[in-house]
Amino acid sequence: MLLRNNLAANIRRIRRERGLSQEAFAAEVGIHRTYATMLESRKRNPTIDVIERIMKALNLEVGDLLGPPPNR
Amino acid sequence: MLLRNNLAANIRRIRRERGLSQEAFAAEVGIHRTYATMLESRKRNPTIDVIERIMKALNLEVGDLLGPPPNR
DNA sequence: ATGTGACTTCGAGTCCGTG
DNA sequence: GCACGGACTCGAAGTCACA
Numbered sequence: 576m577l578l579r580n581n582l583a584a585n586i587r588r589i590r591r592e593r594g595l596s597q598e599a600f601a602a603e604v605g606i607h608r609t610y611a612t613m614l615e616s617r618k619r620n621p622t623i624d625v626i627e628r629i630m631k632a633l634n635l636e637v638g639d640l641l642g643p644p645p646n647r
Numbered sequence: 648m649l650l651r652n653n654l655a656a657n658i659r660r661i662r663r664e665r666g667l668s669q670e671a672f673a674a675e676v677g678i679h680r681t682y683a684t685m686l687e688s689r690k691r692n693p694t695i696d697v698i699e700r701i702m703k704a705l706n707l708e709v710g711d712l713l714g715p716p717p718n719r
Numbered sequence: 720a721t722g723t724g725a726c727t728t729c730g731a732g733t734c735c736g737t738g
Numbered sequence: 739g740c741a742c743g744g745a746c747t748c749g750a751a752g753t754c755a756c757a
Contacts, residue, residue, distance in 0.1 A: 577699065597720070619750070621695060623713070641698075668740085670739075679732065
């Protein structure tokens with residue numbers, strides 16, 4: 576399993592758990608709306624600074640974002 | 648604590664635990680010698696693909712690399 | 720509200736070397 | 739063996755128009 580895929584799945588899952596649209600999520604994190612879309616579709620290869628901003632904005636641990644997503 | 652700092656400390660710690668030089672470590676992971684130096688000195692902002700290559704090369708979990716380093 | 724292609728700028732990542 | 743530097747390429751960051 577690729578880290579990039581874990582990230583995509585975890586973002587989408589957590590974002591929906593919290594009832595956020597991609598736009599609201601992007602605003603929280605401080606990234607562009609379209610960039611958020613691209614992360615969820617595994618089209619980009621983000622740096623750890625971006626990962627960090629997501630973690631801080633959503634109060635997450637690294638495992639929550641990059642670990643294997645719960646299989647559902 | 649910044650993710651970039653965790654990474655730097657964890658790489659250096661694990662690399663030394665395994666008795667690898669920076670050069671040997673870089674060769675294992677498949678990155679450049681000088682880039683390995685820069686990661687350990689927190690001078691660069693790697694992508695998650697690089698993180699992944701380090702994890703796979705050294706058989707690590709995300710928490711081992713990006714989590715808070717053991718305080719010793 | 721989500722997704723895509725295209726664009727510019729700047730830094731990720733490599734390669735040469737030095738002390 | 740490690741830190742640091744300059745010069746280079748290409749891809750990530752960040753944005754937009756449009757569907």
